[in-house]
Amino acid sequence: MLRLPTRTLRSTFRSLSSYGKVDDKIVSLICNIVGPDNVTTSESARNLHGTDESFHPTRAPEAVVTPLSTSHVSEVMKICNSHRIPVIPFGTGTGFEGGVGALYGGVCMAMHKMTEIVEVNQSDFDATVRAGVTRHQLNDWIRADGLHFPIDPGAGASVCGMCSTSASGTNAVRYGTMRENVLNMEVVLADGTVIHTAGEGRRPKKTSCGYNLTNLFVGSEGTLGVITQATVRLHGIPEATAAAISSFDSVQNAVDTVVMILQCGLPLARIEFLNSDMISACNKFSNLQLKEAPTLFLEFIGSPSGVEEQAMLAEELCVGNGGENFSWATEHSEREQLWKARHNCWYAVKATYPGKHAYSTDVVVPVSHLPETVVFCHELAGEMGVPAPIVGHVGDGNFHCFLLSNQDDETETLRIKDFSRKLALKAQSFGGSCTGEHGIGLGKRELLIEEVGTGAFETMKIVKKSLDPLLIMNPGKVIDLDHLL
Structure with missing residues (x-):
């Protein structure tokens, strides 16, 4: 993975214009990967994907890309990384802190067509779903097995979007939040590398093997990578x-x-x-x-x-x-x-x-x-x-x-x-x-340092720069670019 020293980062991002633009050439390259029907630059589509339920104004991306597979996401990320184009993952747009606004233009990665429920293991109480599957769709699928996925933020959110924000909801007092209910995730990093946070195909209920990468990405709000698949805990429907x-x-x-x-x-x-x-x-x-x-x-x-x-x-x-x-x-x-x-x-x-x-x-x-x-x-x-x-x-x-x-x-x-x-x-x-x-998101960035302290904040910056050295993943969210340069 590409690493850049701090001096190079500062010179690279001396102005907003240092980010690449989504011109006709870039659109053509992306169309060759996902197909022309899955790329749009129309104003209405861009505005729709540049806002959520929050107070923050619409910040439209330059293009909306709808991948159909993890390989699509990976190849698009490679193009965006090589041209320093921002990428903003988009689930269902139900967030409350302006997390999907394209502050510096770039590509919105809309995940709603990746709707496969990959696997349900009734005896093991877990399921693996692609990025576009909503919690309602998952529950409809597993209800006949006497199972349910109880994390309910109230909106029709996607499961992977809920991973991204560490959502919870009305059942949290009983079942916890997404942090307690995610076993594994497939994530595409900024340079297109595909990782499985707990190992490919792994779904143990507990592990002490290495760093907890799963919970590193839970709550990362699209700033460290694109979540393309999640394995989550299921629970029995009460008597x-x-x-x-x-x-x-x-x-x-x-x-x-x-x-x-x-x-x-x-x-x-x-x-x-x-x-x-x-x-x-x-x-x-x-x-x-x-x-x-x-x-x-x-x-x-x-x-x-x-x-x-x-x-x-x-x-x-x-x-x-x-x-x-x-x-x-x-x-x-x-x-x-x-x-x-x-x-x-x-x-x-x-x-x-x-x-x-x-x-x-x-x-x-x-x-x-x-x-x-x-x-x-x-x-x-x-x-x-x-x-x-x-x-x-x-x-x-x-x-x-x-x-x-x-x-x-x-x-x-x-x-x-x-x-x-x-x-x-x-x-x-x-x-x-x-x-x-x-x-x-955008709304509470200034409160992050106040809460976690300088040491933890500096560590978060190190993690961000290590996984996303060109700062293309949802830039300006969670950590302001001014703190990273």
Whole structure:
């Protein structure tokens, strides 16, 4: 693999023009690899692939390439590397931190046509999928085997895209995040080299063999390589499931209840907190009739008798903390209605505040600091006059705040950014993180050093330069180019 000394890097990237351009010659070379039907430079396609669900403006690539195989990805990477053309991997565009914007032009590597489910091993509880397979497609495929892939960020994300951002979701309190559920990955590096992070064809549930390359690439946000295949853990579908809901008179009481439930060791599958603003939005968008108050959504799994015992104990704890209207249901349709409303929170907020642009920020703290962090967020929103519906996977200390503003109003935009920074710094002060699952992307680059410290940050830079010496992999994300040159 090509290595360049620091002096050469600085001279090479003295200006933005040092990156190569996707001219007709480059397009022709790429068309020879993937076929002309899988390359486009149309404005509409470029704009579509230059944005995600985030607050950040569209930054369109110069071309969108849709590979059909790992060999396609490898050959395209070789061309881009030799001409110093940026490459931005693209899954389904459901990210929240501007991770797919083409800051320096280049090629968007859109992975949605690589849709093969390579292998499902029912007895070993694992599956191997190509980069374009979504979590919904995987679950539809394995449901008849009594299995499911439980990581659910709420969006129709691709499995490999979820690897890239280290996604999690409502089931994280029970099943963990992508970091705990990825066994192996196939990755194409900047120079076109294809690697398997745990060895080709390997899928052990544990290993102490060498460096943990799998988790190096989980959460790397396309800055170290293109993930073309992933082997993930599967889990059995529970025998019985029940969903419950309870409202509270204050944010403090609701979140205190979460801590008490966890301390009692209840084997919850999910426990979600929604503040009154979020409940109001869900009622309107999903045609619910919930009390507009701080509310907990819970889900219990296990045997029928075990689920009933869990629900009864949870009800006792909720009522003891001032919880009202506690109800639980085992019917699939009732549970689906509740969780569908929860997963539609983002769209509910956008529909409730027409004309406003929504920005989602997330933080995570040790559970012992969860009550004061959520209360801080709630009170900060009031002080700053910012509409801020809150929802979170509070069972693992992670919650999201949806901030609304007029994107054309610079004052409002600055207020939103200030709010997000203050909340992140508060989370970090409690030993938490500025992002639990959205990633760093563009929005939180300045908070990375604050969180990991200078030594770890310098080590990250070494890793980046070693694997991507020409800095073509999703440049400007996670680590600003100014820090790398």
